[in-house]
Amino acid sequence: MTSDHPMAPIALPDTRARRVLDTLLDGSGVALNGDNPWDPQIYHPDFCARVLRQGTLGLGEAYMDGWWKCERIDEMACRLLTHGLGERAKTPADRLMYRLQSGFLNLQSKARAYIVGERHYDLGNDLFERMLDPTMCYSCGYWKNADTLHGAQLAKLELACRKLELAPGMRVLDIGCGWGSFAEHAARRHGVEVTGITISREQARLARQRCEGLPVEIRLQDYRDLAGHFDRIVSIGMFEHVGHRNYATYFDTVAHLLDRDGLFLLHSIGSNRSDVGADPWVDRYIFPNGQLPSVRQIAEASEGHLIMEDWQNFGADYDTTLMSWLANFDAHWHEIADRYSERTQRMFRYYLSVCAGAFRARELQLWQILFSRGRPGRYDAPR
Known part of the structure; x- marks a missing residue:
């Protein structure tokens, strides 16, 4: 059929x-x-x-x-x-199985951290290049003053840079750098040095090509293996893969890597409920071992490590972003149809559509949270 x-x-x-x-x-x-x-x-x-x-x-x-x-x-x-x-x-069996697994296993341990990279992000750069815009941002755009996907993604990247108060020569860490979107933008437009890490080999390969000639280093590395000190840290669309059992470790790691006067920007999808579950279909086919954090989970895990300076929600913009990705996917599918199955096409159409509907229904949120280690003075977040 x-x-x-x-x-x-x-x-x-x-x-x-x-x-x-x-x-x-x-x-x-x-x-x-x-x-x-x-x-x-x-x-x-x-x-x-x-x-x-x-x-x-x-x-x-x-x-x-x-x-x-x-x-x-x-x-x-x-x-x-x-x-x-x-x-x-979600069937009772699905909910029970996830709770049992997450209770006895660390689904996002270092040994399992690369699974999502291999299963999703390594699927094919040619597919994501056709679905995304030229920035290769695979996270929510900022549509406040934008009318195109590319404009919204540039606005999101620049908003992050402004919130971080980037200045030339700063050392910036990008946790979950993807295909190098933020690293390229920040290095090219703000003169900073960026170290980006990802758990996807295909992302790392393309990110290195995109950032060639810039003061950018792309590593295939888990965040728990990082060392050093950075003036600024950013993490865009990666926290969804950390898992509740690792939240405290994540914030402790960031706090140790961040200089005393530094700033950390966390950009993450958020859940309305403090749950340890995941949608069974998304977990199996799109983001294995993923988990969406709640306000409470982020607040509790960051407490004692960092100070929350600002919290912005523009989750409604993810609906527009996802529908733009779907339009790109449909418009360009014929260019790669001979390299992927019809089942893969249906999988991506379903994933993008259902997620757009979830943000439209306000079941999911998109947060940008700005943290510091307690630097003196007032912080006024740009919008």
């Missing part, structure tokens, strides 16, 4: 699973085989049973398998989450 689905959706059998799903969907504005662009069109008779049995994992895998399609998955996800189906869509 192709993703185009030339045939009409099937008439769903009147099963217990179908009746339960209809009851759950009642009042959400989403209907199976409905007429709205956010209504899923079903092409497999076992769809309802699979989703009822496996929750969000079954829903995502069924989409990857071609069992259903939807013109506006982002709107579908937003409506379902606003209706309160987010937690109910």
